[in-house]
Amino acid sequence: MIAWYADHFVLPLPETHRFPMAKYRQLRERVAAELPDVDLREPAAATDAELCRAHDAGYVDRASRGELSVNEIRTIGFPWSPEMIERSRRSAGATMSACRSALREGVSVNLAGGTHHAKHASGAGYCVFNDAAVATCMLQAECGIARVAIVDLDVHQGDGTADILGDADDVFTLSLHGDRNFPFRKEVSHLDVALPDGTGDQAYLAALDQALATMSRRFEPQFVIYLAGADPFEGDRLGRLKLTRAGLAARDARVFDFCRQRGLPLAITMAGGYAERIEDIVAIHFATISAARALHRPAA
Template identity: 60%
Template sequence: MIKYRMIREGAAAAVAGLDFHEAMPASDGELALAHHPGYIARAAAGELSAAEQREIGFPWTPQMIERSRRSSGATIAACRAAFSEGVAVNLAGGTHHAYADRGAGFCVFNDSAIAARLMQAERRASRVAIVDLDVHQGNGTASILARDDSVFTLSLHGENNYPFEKERSDLDVALPDGVGDEAYLAALQDALATLQARFAPQLLIFLAGADPHEGDRLGKMKLSMQGLAARDQAVFSFARLHKIPVAVTMAGGYGRDIEQTVAVHIQTIRLASLHAAGWNNN
C-alpha cells in the first residue's frame, strides 16, 4: 500500500504543473452499474464471509471499503477529465479482478467497468475500450462485460500467470514467460490495430500495470524501463492518432524493489502529461 503514497509524492516532484484532485467515493448507484446490489450492500456493511475476504486478499475494514469506493471514483473522475484534457490519471485503480458478485486478487470493486458504463450513461461515449496491460488477465472485467458489445475488453497478459482460469475478453493476447520488449511491443501494436478495426472506441481506459517489468516479483515478463515507456507511448500515440481521450489507472506492480515499481508508474504519468500537452496544442 505504501507505493500509492510514493507515487503521489514522486509524481508531484517529477512532473511540473500536475493538477491533483481528491477522489470522491463512488455511490451505491454507480457501483451497481457493474456489481450486484447484494454484494455492494454486504461489502459496505462488513458482512463478507471469511472465504470472500480471503479471495480478496485482505480483511474487511471500513477504511478498505472507503478506499475501494474512492478508487472507483477516481477512475470516474479521470474519464470525465480526459474528455477535456485528452488524458487524466487515477493514481490507483485498475482493480480488474473484481467480479459482479465478489472481489478477488486485491480488488473489491471493478473501477474500469463502473466508469465505462457511467460514461455511457452520461452520454460522453457510446463505445469504450478497456486496454488492460497489467501482467494479469482482467478476468473480472471480462466477466462483467462479456455480453456488452458497447465495451471492448483487450488484455495482454502472461499466459501462465494469475488468474489460472481465464475469462474470455473481446481480445486476449496471452504471452509466454520471459517475453521481452520487442515481442511484447509487436503484440501490442497488432492488438491496437485490431481494436481500431473492430471497434473504433470513443474512450480508452488504460490499465498501465508496472508488473510486466523485469524486476517484478509476480510478473514473469522481462520488459525493461525503456520497453514499458514504449508500451505507454504506443497507447498514447494510438489515442492521439484516432483522437480518443484516455483515462489511465496504475493497476499492479510488485517489484522486488518498491522504488523501481514506483519509477515505472511515475514514468507512465510523465508520458501521460506529455500526451496531454500535445492534445491541448492540437
C-alpha cells in the same frame, strides 16, 4: 493534466502483507515534487448507484456492511475493514473523475486503480470494486459516450472486467497478459493475448501492435481506459515477463499514439506492480504519468 489520488485513505494491513500499499503515497509525492504542473486532486467516493451499474447490488451491500464470507475475504486478499471499503470507493471514484477530466482535456490519471479482478458479484486479487467497469458504465450512462475500449496491459488477465463487460457490444475489452499467471481460470475478453513466461520487449511490443490493430479493425472506440500495470517488468516478483523499463515506456507510447492519432480521450490507471524494490514500481508508474502529459490539452 489532472491526476486523482486517494492514498490518504489508508487500508490497514499486517506488516507482513505483501501488497505494496506505500507505492501510492510515494507516487503522489514524486509527482508533486517533480511534476508541479500536474494538478493533484482528491476524488469523491463512488456511490452505491454508481457501483451497481457494474456490480451486483447484493454484493455491494454485503461488502460495505462487512458481511462477506471468510472465503470471499480470503479471495480478495485484504482483511475487511471500513477503510478497505472507503478506499475502494475512492479508487473507483478516481477513475470516474479521470474519465470526466479526460473528456475535457484529453487525458487524465488515477494514481491508483486498475482493480480488474473484481467481478460482477465478487472481489478477488486485491480488488473489491472494478474501477474500469464502473467508469465505463458511468461514461455510457452520464457522458454520452457510446463505445469504450479498455486496454489492460497489467501482467494478469482482466478477468473481472471480462466477467462484467466481456459480452457487451458497445465495449471492447483487450487484455495482454501472462498465460501462466494469475488468474489461473481465465474469463473471455473481447480480445485476449496470452504471452509465455519470459516474454521480452521485442515480442511483447509486436504482440501489442497486433492487438491494437485487431481492436481497431473490430471496434471504433470513442474513449479509452488504459490499465498501465508495472508488473510486466523484468524485476517484478509476480510478473514472469521480462520487459525492461525502456520496453514499458515503449508500451505506453504505443497506447498513447493510438489515442493521439484518433483523437480519443484517455483515462489511465496504474494497476499492478510487485517489484522487489518499491522504488522501481514508483519509477515505472511515474514514467507513464510523465509521458501522458504530452497528450494533455487545456480545457476550453
